[in-house]
Amino acid sequence: MEEATLSFKARAERALADPTLKIAIDRTTGTAERKRAVAMNQFPQFEAARERGKRIKDHVIANLDHYLLEFERNAIASGAKVYWAATAEEASQIVVRLCKEAGARRVTRVKSMLGEEIGLPHALDEAGIERVETDLAEHIVQLGGDRPSHIVWPSMHRTREQVSEMFKRLHRAPHQEETIEAMVDSARRELRDKFLSADVAISGANFLLADTGATCTVTNEGNAELTTTPPRVHIVTAGIEKLVPSMGHAIAMLRLLVRSATGADVTQYTTFHCGPKQAGDRDGPEEFHIVLVDNGRSRMLREGMQEMLRCIRCGACMNHCVVFRQLGGHVYGGTYPGPMGAVLTPVFDGLEKSRDLPHACTMNGKCQEVCPVAIPLPTLLRGWRDRSWREGLEPTVVRFGLGIHTFVASHPRLYRLGTAIAVRVMRLFSRGGLVKGMPGLGAWTAYREFPAPAKRTFMEMVKDQENAR
Amino acid sequence: MNEPRSVSRPVSPRVALFATCLVDAMRPSVGFAALKLLRDAGCRVEVPQAQTCCGQPAFNSGDTAHAATLARHFIQTFEGYDYVVAPSGSCIGMTRVHYAEALADDPAWAERARRLGERSFELMSFLTDVMGYAPTDVRLDTSFTYHDSCSGLRELGVHDQPRALLGKVAGLTLKPLEGNDVCCGFGGTFCVKYAAISNAVVGEKAEAIERSGARLLLGGDLGCLMNMAGKLKRKGSSVRAFHAAEVLAGMGGGAAIGEEG
Numbered sequence: 194m195e196e197a198t199l200s201f202k203a204r205a206e207r208a209l210a211d212p213t214l215k216i217a218i219d220r221t222t223g224t225a226e227r228k229r230a231v232a233m234n235q236f237p238q239f240e241a242a243r244e245r246g247k248r249i250k251d252h253v254i255a256n257l258d259h260y261l262l263e264f265e266r267n268a269i270a271s272g273a274k275v276y277w278a279a280t281a282e283e284a285s286q287i288v289v290r291l292c293k294e295a296g297a298r299r300v301t302r303v304k305s306m307l308g309e310e311i312g313l314p315h316a317l318d319e320a321g322i323e324r325v326e327t328d329l330a331e332h333i334v335q336l337g338g339d340r341p342s343h344i345v346w347p348s349m350h351r352t353r354e355q356v357s358e359m360f361k362r363l364h365r366a367p368h369q370e371e372t373i374e375a376m377v378d379s380a381r382r383e384l385r386d387k388f389l390s391a392d393v394a395i396s397g398a399n400f401l402l403a404d405t406g407a408t409c410t411v412t413n414e415g416n417a418e419l420t421t422t423p424p425r426v427h428i429v430t431a432g433i434e435k436l437v438p439s440m441g442h443a444i445a446m447l448r449l450l451v452r453s454a455t456g457a458d459v460t461q462y463t464t465f466h467c468g469p470k471q472a473g474d475r476d477g478p479e480e481f482h483i484v485l486v487d488n489g490r491s492r493m494l495r496e497g498m499q500e501m502l503r504c505i506r507c508g509a510c511m512n513h514c515v516v517f518r519q520l521g522g523h524v525y526g527g528t529y530p531g532p533m534g535a536v537l538t539p540v541f542d543g544l545e546k547s548r549d550l551p552h553a554c555t556m557n558g559k560c561q562e563v564c565p566v567a568i569p570l571p572t573l574l575r576g577w578r579d580r581s582w583r584e585g586l587e588p589t590v591v592r593f594g595l596g597i598h599t600f601v602a603s604h605p606r607l608y609r610l611g612t613a614i615a616v617r618v619m620r621l622f623s624r625g626g627l628v629k630g631m632p633g634l635g636a637w638t639a640y641r642e643f644p645a646p647a648k649r650t651f652m653e654m655v656k657d658q659e660n661a662r
Numbered sequence: 663m664n665e666p667r668s669v670s671r672p673v674s675p676r677v678a679l680f681a682t683c684l685v686d687a688m689r690p691s692v693g694f695a696a697l698k699l700l701r702d703a704g705c706r707v708e709v710p711q712a713q714t715c716c717g718q719p720a721f722n723s724g725d726t727a728h729a730a731t732l733a734r735h736f737i738q739t740f741e742g743y744d745y746v747v748a749p750s751g752s753c754i755g756m757t758r759v760h761y762a763e764a765l766a767d768d769p770a771w772a773e774r775a776r777r778l779g780e781r782s783f784e785l786m787s788f789l790t791d792v793m794g795y796a797p798t799d800v801r802l803d804t805s806f807t808y809h810d811s812c813s814g815l816r817e818l819g820v821h822d823q824p825r826a827l828l829g830k831v832a833g834l835t836l837k838p839l840e841g842n843d844v845c846c847g848f849g850g851t852f853c854v855k856y857a858a859i860s861n862a863v864v865g866e867k868a869e870a871i872e873r874s875g876a877r878l879l880l881g882g883d884l885g886c887l888m889n890m891a892g893k894l895k896r897k898g899s900s901v902r903a904f905h906a907a908e909v910l911a912g913m914g915g916g917a918a919i920g921e922e923g
Contacts, residue, residue: 206858515845519862553856555849555863556722557812572763578724587724595720599728602714603735609711612687626922627895636854640861641892644688644920651681651690655709 201549204524214350218521221349225512228456229563236452246449247566249442250434250503254494260403260436261485268406271468273481278311281541284486285316288395288428291482292322295426297392303410303417304328305397306344306506307432310528310541311486313395325387327416329380336363342522344529345454345508350521394421394478396466398431399450399505400443401483407467408483409443411451411460418464427478429466432486434502440465446505449565453507489540501536501573503566510560510570516553525550532560532570539577548586551577609652616646671794677705678743680736682750683715684884689919692884695911696749696785703795705745712739718756721764722850729764734771737761741778745792749785749907750883751814752850757782759817784814785907786882790823796830802914803833807876808906809867809890810843811883824882824906831909837876841867848889860889868893871901878914879903891919 199207208214233239253260265275278284288311292300300322302308314335317324326335333348334341336359341347348356353373360376361367364383368375396417398408408429410417421427437443451460470477493501511517511531522530527538527547535550551574560570581587601608622631623645628638637643677700681693693709700707717732736757740746748754761775789795806828814820828834847853847863854860867890871879879894879901881887891903902918917923 202856202858205856209858209862515847515863516856516859519859553852553859555812555845555847555852555860557845557849558816559812559843559845562816575722575724578722579726580724582724582726591723592725595723595725595728598715599717599720599725599731602717602732605712605714608714612683616687626917626920636857637892640857640896641864641889642895642920643892644888644895645923646688647690647923649690651686651693652709652711652713654690655693656711 201524201526201553204526205520205553208520208524213352213355214521215519217350217352217355218518220352221343221346222512222518225345225455225508229453229509229512230456232452232456232458239452242445242448243565243567246446246505247503249437249445250505250566251499253436253438254434254499254502257433257436257491257494260438261433264401264403264406264436265485266406267404268468268483271406271481272471273406273468273483276482276484278484278486278488281311281486281488284311284430284484284488285313287484288313288430289316289320289322291426291428292317292393293320295393295480297322297426299323299325299387299391300393300395301325301327301388301391301420301424302331303394303396303412303420304331304347305395305430306341306528307397307430307486308395309341310432311430311488313430325384325391327384327388327420328412329377329414329416332380332384333359336360340523341528342530343508343511344506344533350523388416388419389423391420391424393426393428394424395428395430396421398429398435400437400446401431401435401485402438402440402443402465403436404439405467407440407465409447410464410466411447411462412464413455413457413461415462418462421464421466421478422476425478426480426482427466427469428482428484430484430486432488433490434504450505450507453509453563453565493540497576498536498540498573500568501533503568504533504537505566506533507565509563509565510568513559513563515555515557515559532574533568536570536573536577544577544581544584545586548581551575551581609650612650613653616648616650619646620648672744672792674704674706675744677707677745677747677788678713678740679707679709680713680716680740680746680748680753681709682748682753682884684888685749688888689884689905691913691916691923692749692905692907695905695907695913696747698911699785699789699795699797699907700747702797703789703793705793708743710739716753716756717764718753718760719851721756721760726764729760730768730771733757733761733764733775737771737774737778740782741774744781745788746778746782747785747788748782749905750885751784751811751818751820752883752885754782754784755813755817784818784820784882786814786823786827787818787820790826795827797827797910798830800830800910800912801832802909804878804914805835805837805876806878806880806909807837807839807871807874808842809839809846809871809879809881809886811881811886812843812845814882815843820882824880827910828880828906831914834909837874839874839876840870846886846890848886850885853889861893864889864893868897868899872897872899877901878909878918880906880909882906884919887919895920
């Protein structure tokens with residue numbers, strides 16, 4: 194059955210039953226967690242850096258109109274063309290149109306989650322434009338015909354053994370040796386001529402610099418540089434929340450982003466693009482286009498979710514999430530998985546379709562603890578639960594049950610009676626210290642034992658003691 | 663030069679014990695352990711009969727209006743005392759941190775919630791941070807590992823206190839738990855709403871507990887303990903689970919969670 198037509202719970206159970214997926218998830222998230230912990234130990238200024246990062250983003254978000262116009266003005270002055278897209282559809286159509294106007298047959302793409310968010314891979318395929326993913330993990334995703342499962346490591350769901358098999362089946366000159374280096378070489382041979390023969394390069398941006406109109410992209414593979422240099426046209430797509438006032442602010446954010454994502458101090462490559470090739474430049478695109486995408490972001494600002502716009506897409510929240518580490522990314526059903534995805538997906542897909550995401554969380558707070566810009570993710574997730582309740586999307590049995598519970602719990606004598614009866618009923622099903630086969634406890638007892646209660650409630654016993662005094 | 667500030671301890675404060683709904687219904691011994699510890703620490707303890715539920719199930723289900731109703735009931739029940747103490751970080755996290763959110767539309771009540779919140783404590787942190795208490799003459803010759811329940815750890819900063827208290831129990835040695843700050847998968851109603859996911863999480867937790875080599879699992883929240891003890895039992899593990907208060911009150915020789923009492 195197709196992933197998208199299954200319910201969240203059905204997708205979850207399928208993922209839980211896949212031991213290879215679990216190995217793949219544990220390798221990636223386990224390594225990420227360990228490396229981040231080491232990086233944090235060597236970065237005692239983290240708390241101060243985090244506070245500064247949070248303040249920078251909050252300032253920009255509070256003055257978004259100002260910085261957007263400043264960025265547009267400076268980008269245009271540098272020779273770039275700037276486009277505004279209100280929706281995902283509009284954004285991908287602008288990119289497709291620009292590709293067509295450039296007469297593009299082949300485009301190379303640098304990994305960009307915004308590109309996934311606006312459905313760009315699909316839109317390019319639909320338009321009959323050959324799309325070459327140049328990020329190694331995105332290349333694996335493209336070969337496998339599936340979707341990214343992690344925002345930093347899109348092919349997290351594949352083990353290297355599976356990738357090796359796939360390369361051998363699909364690459365023109367695949368690796369012979371079973372080493373990571375040999376596999377990377379295989380991908381390099383497969384991709385190199387496509388890099389050089391592309392008509393248009395499409396990239397995202399980690400930051401947009403308002404004071405120069407430049408865009409900033411980080412990679413560890415150098416594919417951003419190789420992708421964006423040969424083609425005649427370079428298109429950047431970026432969410433409007435990517436703005437920072439200046440280069441200094443971008444660097445401050447990079448210190449947080451890279452350590453939180455991979456545990457490194459800096460990425461291998463940090464690239465700034467500013468306008469098209471100028472007279473005297475040795476290389477660079479002849480046309481430089483920037484598509485600024487809203488797609489729900491200004492709505493988040495209006496609807497009290499502005500803290501989520503601080504997100505710099507480092508993936509630390511998902512690497513440390515007990516639920517994500519059991520399920521992987523595909524189960525979440527949207528572009529962004531994990532805690533940040535559970536907050537964002539209802540914005541893009543509507544709450545009704547993604548109601549499970551904010552609920553499938555234990556509210557343990559680890560995501561907020563590791564977030565480099567201190568986003569209160571559990572609070573935002575509970576915000577969705579609150580909205581789901583108010584919009585009547587919660588199941589009748591839950592609404593009814595909590596209504597009764599609240600009524601009883603507001604009347605202490607009734608509550609005392611209710612708990613006394615409940616305990617006695619549970620005792621009827623108790624054997625050897627455990628409750629066995631009691632109707633209504635199936636979801637618990639399917640997986641673990643339910644400890645039996647004592648014969649009487651604490652409050653009953655306390656009352657007896659007080660009366661006896 | 664500043665003089666080191668002397669820590670002022672309250673003298674026989676009037677403390678209300680909030681047993682929590684789980685302790686009330688499932689494991690009264692934790693309530694009696696808390697009573698004993700608070701009295702030993704010099705508190706005048708009362709157990710208000712009007713206490714019910716803190717409202718966390720409603721709040722976390724998105725039912726903010728009902729959570730607010732139960733928050734008001736809780737505040738009315740407990741605000742006349744010097745302190746309110748519960749053997750749970752989760753419930754006190756609700757009353758200290760989240761009542762103000764649940765009552766955000768009602769500033770007068772939100773202010774009452776805030777004032778009571780300042781006097782609401784999880785048991786281990788109250789005994790240590792407020793009363794400066796340490797148990798004496800408690801002995802238990804065994805080893806234990808400790809799971810830090812998430813709300814207590816992250817919302818209230820409960821980490822060192824239970825370890826300091828348990829360190830005073832003669833004969834008891836700590837075996838560290840790998841991932842001691844990783845959620846056990848309980849999550850209140852999460853554990854039944856998403857039972858399969860919860861099971862996968864608690865399965866890994868149970869393995870880590872067994873790897874610690876400890877004979878006892880201790881913690882400060884009965885919900886998490888029932889989840890972990892239930893999984894350990896189902897696996898046929900011999901690790902026995904108690905609330906830390908039970909061990910501190912000298913009740914560690916009794917029936918563990920899920921054993922015939």
